[in-house]
Amino acid sequence: MTVSVVSAPDEAAVYRNADAVFTQRASSFYWARRFLSARHSERATRLYGFCRQVDDLADDRSSVGEAQSALLVVREALESGRSDNPALMDMLLLMRECGIDRAIPLDLVTGVQGDLTDVRVADMEELLRYCYRVAGTVGLMMTAALDVTAPQALPHAIDLGIAMQLTNICRDVREDALNGRRYLPATLVGSIEPVALIDPAGEMRAQAVNAVATLLDLADSYYARGEAGLAYLPGGARFGILVAARLYRAIGGVLRRRECDCWTSRARVGTLSKVAVTVRALAAVPRAARVAETASCVLPQAVKRPSVGVREAGARFGD
Numbered sequence: 001m002t003v004s005v006v007s008a009p010d011e012a013a014v015y016r017n018a019d020a021v022f023t024q025r026a027s028s029f030y031w032a033r034r035f036l037s038a039r040h041s042e043r044a045t046r047l048y049g050f051c052r053q054v055d056d057l058a059d060d061r062s063s064v065g066e067a068q069s070a071l072l073v074v075r076e077a078l079e080s081g082r083s084d085n086p087a088l089m090d091m092l093l094l095m096r097e098c099g100i101d102r103a104i105p106l107d108l109v110t111g112v113q114g115d116l117t118d119v120r121v122a123d124m125e126e127l128l129r130y131c132y133r134v135a136g137t138v139g140l141m142m143t144a145a146l147d148v149t150a151p152q153a154l155p156h157a158i159d160l161g162i163a164m165q166l167t168n169i170c171r172d173v174r175e176d177a178l179n180g181r182r183y184l185p186a187t188l189v190g191s192i193e194p195v196a197l198i199d200p201a202g203e204m205r206a207q208a209v210n211a212v213a214t215l216l217d218l219a220d221s222y223y224a225r226g227e228a229g230l231a232y233l234p235g236g237a238r239f240g241i242l243v244a245a246r247l248y249r250a251i252g253g254v255l256r257r258r259e260c261d262c263w264t265s266r267a268r269v270g271t272l273s274k275v276a277v278t279v280r281a282l283a284a285v286p287r288a289a290r291v292a293e294t295a296s297c298v299l300p301q302a303v304k305r306p307s308v309g310v311r312e313a314g315a316r317f318g319d
Contacts, residue, residue, distance in 0.1 A: 014090045015042070018049025025052065028247040031274050035240035036146075043094065043145035050091040051138055054108060058115045059179070067116050075109050078102050098144040108137040119181035120191070124218075127169075127185050132158060135165035139226075146237045156229020160241075163222035164248045170212045170219070171251055173197055173262045184211045199263060212260040216252045223249050230285070242281045250277050 022045050023030055029048065033041050057070040077083035079102065081092055095102065111133025121127050139161030143153050169176070169183045176183055177197035184197065188211035192204070200208050226245060230238045247269055254267040269277070 010086060011090065014049070014086050015046065017087070018045050018090075021052050022048050028251075028269065028274075029244055031247060031278075032240050032244035035243055037236050040146050040237055040240070043098065044142065046090060046094050047138070047141055047145055049087065050094070050105070051108065053087055054105075054112050055134075058112045064116050068113070071109055071113055071116075075106065078106050078109070094145070098141075098147075100141050100144045104137050104140050107133050111137070115181065119176075119183065119194075121183050121185045123185050123187045127183060128162065130183070131162040131165040131169075135161035135168075137161065142241075143233075146241075147234055148232060150232040153229050153232035156226050156232065159222045160226025160229070160245055163219045163226055163245070166215050166219035166222065167248050167251050170215050170255055170260075171262055171267050173208065173212065174199070175266075184208065184215070188214060209260040212255065212262060216255060216260070219252055220249070239282065239285050242285055243278050246277045246281045246284075247274060 022033070026048060029044075033044060036044060054071070054074060057074070058067050073083075073085070074088065077085065077088045077092065081102070083089050083092060091105070094100070095105070111130055114130065114133070121130070136158035139157035139159075140154060143157045148157075173184065174197065177194040180194050182189075182192065182194040182197060186192075189197075189204075189207045196204055197208055223245060227242065230242060233241060250269045250273060251267050254269060255262060258264070258267065
């Protein structure tokens with residue numbers, strides 16, 4: 001990929017901003033980042049900064065038109081390899097440094113652009129496609145940031161991203177409903193409007209609770225497949241990624257203990273729980289790595305494969 005930037009960004013300033021965002025808004029990832037090497041930690045922070053910036057463009061703008069225009073600027077920068085925006089310039093440099101195919105962040109932008117329209121997810125196929133675009137892509141980019149050389153790691157990276165996004169959806173049902181979005185598939189809750197999920201009662205509440213439980217079970221299957229790829233990561237990165245996965249999965253555990261109540265308050269994993277998850281992850285790393293050596297991962301047909309990104313990544317890895 002050829003990247004041409006107008007001028008070098010103020011890398012220190014861009015990193016400080018990304019690090020501040022990471023610290024304030026990525027509790028689980030911030031905890032897990034300390035277990036990565038300095039180089040991988042720095043890359044993960046920069047990548048998170050870009051992904052958060054893209055996500056915020058859909059959520060923090062005063063109008064849909066303004067958000068669409070802002071996302072178009074990001075899309076054009078990724079397609080052309082040029083930008084005079086310091087944060088976008090840094091992402092372009094990170095893509096060149098890590099060999100990230102532009103098709104992958106472009107898929108991310110496509111997913112976020114979908115959030116600008118009325119979100120009324122119809123079925124599991126649509127939901128998983130969305131999860132790939134906004135989170136499976138992040139998993140793919142992280143494999144490059146972590147210097148992964150095995151193409152077999154890519155499906156597992158997608159799986160882990162999908163698992164985390166399913167957890168987000170279960171945790172944020174009320175918040176998303178307040179923003180006019182319903183990610184719970186109509187096949188689980190019916191073709192209801194998001195307003196019905198802000199504070200559901202009676203039969204509607206029972207349906208929503210069952211839907212959240214179903215998606216948490218689905219997330220667990222994706223977490224398992226994601227963890228099965230640990231052996232493909234560099235040895236120094238396995239523990240940090242496993243901690244991140246286990247912490248995010250623990251959010252689902254909090255929801256389950258609350259009988260899938262995602263309305264009373266936001267499900268969070270406290271500090272003591274994070275310590276406990278980290279200790280258990282330390283004991284699980286060797287076992288998880290051994291499992292990965294023989295595991296195979298077949299993505300369901302519902303998941304949109306990033307055909308260009310995975311194919312070219314495979315070629316880069318010598319597949």
